Amino acid sequence: MSTTLIEIDDLRKSFQGKTVLAGVNLSIPAGGLTAVIGKSGEGKSVLLKHIMGLMRPDSGDVRFEGRALGAMSHAERRGLKSVMSYMFQGMALFDSLTVYDNIALPLREKLRLRESEVRTRVERKLAELDLSEVPGKFPSQLSGGMQKRVALARSLVTEPRIVLFDEPTTGLDPLRKWGVFKLIDESRRTFGFTAVMVSHDIPDVFTIADTVALLDGGKIVFSGTSKEAMESDHPVLKAFMPGETALSGGYVPE
Structure with a gap:
């Protein structure tokens, strides 16, 4: 059974009175790849930035091996950032x-x-x-x-021990997208880091994800294996699946 590396506990965040995260709870196992999916504008990237420590929550916390980020000293935070890496959506190459x-x-x-x-x-x-x-x-x-x-x-x-990926295949054609997924999967298995990935490539990302977490309405409404996600009757998950018409249910995937 996998050890929990990151525990997100009742995380809440609002911007100008608009609630983005409304009590997110999620366990991220060590050594695996957790894919965070959801509709556009659901706060997936905001969640990543809280894990990275780039944002402070209004309430709740993120725990690393049981240690709350909010309770860490400046030196402890700096030490955590030294073992964590972030791959931006736009790559942010200079x-x-x-x-x-x-x-x-x-x-x-x-x-x-x-x-x-x-x-x-x-x-x-x-x-x-x-x-x-x-x-x-x-x-x-x-x-x-x-x-x-x-x-x-x-x-x-x-x-790093932890790598966060924010939409790593944005803008790529299908062949290059699969190449990036394969590269990330092989790198994780080779180097042994824990990965958290926000992705809109659904259900394609399920091929490399160990855990799938669905963020909807500011909360994690589903968390399970890729197989469980594919077989789930949850209406938002079903809207992402091949053969389903997302617009008919009012769901518009990114």
Whole structure:
């Protein structure tokens, strides 16, 4: 039985009087991939930012191995961030930096490693993700799929325990989308990190997810395995499935 790494406890967040998270409860097991799905505007990315510590909840908390984020000291928070990585939806690559320097950035800024160690880690990650031919190129010179590889390499170069993915396949054609999913799945199995992924590619993401969590109305209304999600009678889940007409039920997936 998997050990719970992250526990989200009654998390609530509102913006200008509009409730986005209305008491989210979710257990995220260590070593697996948890996919958070839901309609557009349900607060999935907001939830990720709370896990990352980029946002503070109005109430509730996020616990890491039983330790509440809100009760951590500044030093403890900094230590947690050093073992956590975030792959942004838009990749957030710096156009003015080469592939090498984009990947090296967190090593220089977060870990402040010696340049010899930076070189060793970056070159290893370039090789592992089949990027050894492009370290001197700039992001604008790469395809969308290759840019995703660079963003993944940067998120993994610090050897994190936890990686958060915000819509990692946005803007990709079906072939490149499957390539990114395969890359993330293989990387997780190889390096052993825990992954939390917000995705609109449903039910495709179920092929790599160990746990599926449905965020609807500001709460997690379903949490289970991919197989359980596929077989569920929940109306929002059914709206995402092949052969279902989402608009007929008023549900519009992202």
